[in-house]
Amino acid sequence: ISFAESDLLKVAVVGRPNVGKSSLLNRLLDDQRLVVHDEPGTTRDAVSLPLLWRSQQLLLIDTAGIRKRGAGGDQREELDRMAVQRAYQAIRQCHVALLLIDSAEGLLRQDLIIASLVIEQMKSCVLVANKSDLVHERGRIALHRQIEERLPSLGYAPIVHASALHGDRVEQALELALDAARWRRERVSKRRLNEVFKRASMLRPLPFVDGVRLKIKYVTQKDTEAPTFVLYLNREAQLHPSDRRWIENTIRSQWPFTATPLRLQFVADPRKRQQPGRRSSTKKLAKRRPLRRG
Template sequence: SIVNAILGEERVIVSDVPGTTRDAIDTHFTKDGIKFTLIDTAGMRRRGKIDEPVERYSVMRSLRAIDRADVVLMMINAYEGITEQDKKIAGYAHESGKGVVIVVNKWDIYPDKDDKSTLRFTEELRDQLGFLQYAPVLYTSALTGQRVPRVTELVKYVAEQQSMRIKTSVLNDLIRDAVSINPPPMHRGKRLKILFMTQADIRPPKFIIFVNDPELMHFSYLRFIENKLRESFGFEGTPLQLIVRARDEEEYR
């Protein structure tokens, strides 16, 4: 339904029954001069309902579709809420380093809506999908067209965010500021020293952090550095890969 709403025409078969679409279907279109390929994945039922071999094959095809994608639209049914299958698929997209936009569809029939419904639902999303804190959330209705034009806008934005490159000099200014605000803690009488950081790749953005001893880098301090990167540069909708490597201090000097 959301694919048809984006395209403005009945291009793919629509059914209320999950699993109707068996294969991933590629649909090419152009909007505002930008070429898009929409991969409408096979419908994925909850794991307990995956009994037939063809159903399992559909799930496998959907996972392969994520591998091919740049940006994943993580579709959540507003009426049903977040399912275990949703969590597994979202986790796969995250671990695959894909850009993610969370699309909460059927918002027009969400029960007992008030002026704080989106806030409460978003809080639940952040709680249930904790690893997708960076993903923007969009509330849509394929039936009424509510906010559907925003889907391609967000996809374009996230694609730009995950392709962003930051100069090494700018990254090292950020590291100096971060360390001055929150110095690395001592561990067994030894302090972590961050020598420099550089960006190694995009889609997803990958950063190499050179330190005196990688074992001194606690995951909480690595999260602090990630938060500083996001505060300074955005990177909305994309996971970040931070890799810690050893570098001799004398060699660095």
């Protein structure tokens, strides 16, 4: 999916059964500021709902309505499989995922599976901790700790403690989704990007590799839907996770890329970049000291 193909922001509402996806959608669709027209979705398992939110056109991709009450055994296993498949379809279509989890129950196995799909597809994400009205502050802190420990790869996703039933912070979740969409469109100036890394590298140089200081020669951003930055290094090396975090934090310090993952690619470029108009030192020596004829 590309923004060049459509101006519509696609937001998928995903999560395991019974986390409140229907309540969240009903809360949004009942809002008088939203103009809604039902239309069949692009797949038989998902329904796309066109919305107008504060002059912003978007599509809500609905994955609600899977689990049947009282389902158990093989039927429950099949319904769980369907839920993951439907979430996968919605995540592939979307630009931003609103990933709902149950604040009272915490993270379960199926939450982790659906979250892994968001990570794998490099989608922007807002974690909506629904039913927050059922937990106290201590429970919210415990949930934050659980997310940090079990979903470290979603560290870029903000957490919104919401109650879809009462409408608490539902608008905040959608606003973050819109903000994420704006950052997915962002294209950073190559000149500005390299100025930032030049200053940052003076304060925090990369380590030595086999006796040679690892250096970032230059950085550029690819013109892709998922923000991708290519860093050209003076030699081939496997960067330590702490160095990768430093690179990502350096970018985010100037361009937050709210709720959006960054893909980092590293290319070894050991060649020395010769400045235009300058001849190599060997050529200069050859000119100054011509060989004598015997």
